[in-house]
Amino acid sequence: MADRPDYGWNGRLGLGTPQGNPTVEAEFRRLMPAGVEYCTVRLNSSSAEPRQRLLDYLQHLPEFVRRYASMRLDGFMFACTGSSYFLPDSKGREYADAAAGILGAPVILAADAIAAWLQQQQATSIVLLSPYPDWLNRPAMQYWERHGYQVKGCAQVDIGTDNTYAIYDQHSTDAAAAAAKLLDTAADAFVISGTGMPGLPLIKKLRAEGRAVVSSNLALAHAALAGLGLAPNSPDRWLLHD
Numbered sequence: 001m002a003d004r005p006d007y008g009w010n011g012r013l014g015l016g017t018p019q020g021n022p023t024v025e026a027e028f029r030r031l032m033p034a035g036v037e038y039c040t041v042r043l044n045s046s047s048a049e050p051r052q053r054l055l056d057y058l059q060h061l062p063e064f065v066r067r068y069a070s071m072r073l074d075g076f077m078f079a080c081t082g083s084s085y086f087l088p089d090s091k092g093r094e095y096a097d098a099a100a101g102i103l104g105a106p107v108i109l110a111a112d113a114i115a116a117w118l119q120q121q122q123a124t125s126i127v128l129l130s131p132y133p134d135w136l137n138r139p140a141m142q143y144w145e146r147h148g149y150q151v152k153g154c155a156q157v158d159i160g161t162d163n164t165y166a167i168y169d170q171h172s173t174d175a176a177a178a179a180a181k182l183l184d185t186a187a188d189a190f191v192i193s194g195t196g197m198p199g200l201p202l203i204k205k206l207r208a209e210g211r212a213v214v215s216s217n218l219a220l221a222h223a224a225l226a227g228l229g230l231a232p233n234s235p236d237r238w239l240l241h242d
Contacts, residue, residue, distance in 0.1 A: 010035030011228040014076035014103065016064060018057060019044040020165055021196045024079045024217060030200060030239055031221040031232040041067050043080060050164040051086065051135065058083035061107070062098040073105045075224045077113075079195045081216045082132070082164070084111035085139040106227065113219035114191060115147060121212055123188035125150040129179050131157040131167045131197040140193055152187040155179055157197065167194060172201040179206075188212065195220075204235040 005012065015038045017024040028038055041064050045056035057080050065076065076099065084092050096107040118126065126149050130137050141151050155178040159166040175197055179190070190206060192199045192215035199215035206213045214222075221232040 008035070008037035010230065011037075011074045011225075012072070013038045013224050014065065014068060014071075014073045014105070015040045015079060016043050016057070016061065016076065017079045017195065018042075018053070020168055021079070022168055023198055024195050027198070027200055027217045028077075028221060030237070031218065033225070033230055033233055036225065036228065036230065038077075039068070039071065039073070041065065050162070053164075054080065054082045054136075055086060058087065058092060058095050058109075061095050062102055065099045065103050065107075068103065073103055075105050075227050076100070076103055076107045077220045077224050078107060078109045079217065079220060081110040081114070081193050081195060082136055082140070084109055085136065085143045108220060108223045110195060110216040110220050111143070113223040114193070114214060114216060116223055117214045117219045118149065118189055118191070121189055123149070123212065125152050125187040126189050126191045127152055127182050127185050127187045128154040129157070129175060129182075129190065129192045130154060131159055131170055131175070131194050133159065133162045133164070135162060136164065144191075150187075153182040153185045155182045164196070167196040170197045172198040175199060175202050176205070189214065192216065200235075200238050201240050204238060204240065207235060 019042050043057040045053040047053050096109055100107040128151055130140055141154055144151055157174050157178045190213040195216045203213050225231055
């Protein structure tokens with residue numbers, strides 16, 4: 001059709017990623033099907049305190065999305081899970097709705113996308129894999145318990161510091177080593193929380209073993225693409241390093 005753009009003829013999505021995160025765009029590049037493009041805005045904060053940075057990313061989201069100016073988007077993906085763990089749902093939704101009003105397009109929060117995927121799977125119990133230090137891991141577990149999920153176990157990747165920037169130095173092998181401790185736990189689904197630690201190689205391996213597993217990035221891709229009537233690329237198209 002003549003009104004379809006040359007790039008993104010099946011959809012154009014906005015993507016908000018924390019300022020130092022090198023993983024989000026790399027994973028979405030592998031997840032997006034042909035004809036869908038995403039345009040990134042960096043979520044930034046001048047705070048040296050990691051908890052405050054997480055809050056800034058969501059509280060200032062309406063300001064960040066104004067950087068798209070008149071660009072028309074079909075949806076926006078907020079690729080930071082930890083922000084939702086510190087705010088009441090109504091408050092997080094308030095910031096997301098304000099941003100959606102500016103964009104004229106739906107805004108999907110990473111934590112909401114995970115919840116939507118779990119509901120589709122009819123999961124009621126989860127195992128949580130997190131690269132978070134304790135100050136963030138505890139609210140993460142409490143968040144999912146508050147939302148009605150039984151957290152059967154939590155495997156933490158030790159990043160060696162309380163500063164979440166160190167998450168960006170982790171590898172999927174670090175996640176796999178942590179996950180191995182809880183693979184025998186009986187739960188409906190395995191949730192890899194956080195957008196900064198590479199997760200696709202581990203997801204591909206676990207799904208090949210028949211396990212129900214999702215990450216923040218993969219859940220966001222599912223939710224955003226569902227709005228376009230599409231689905232993420234299958235694992236055989238993820239072009240991962242051996």
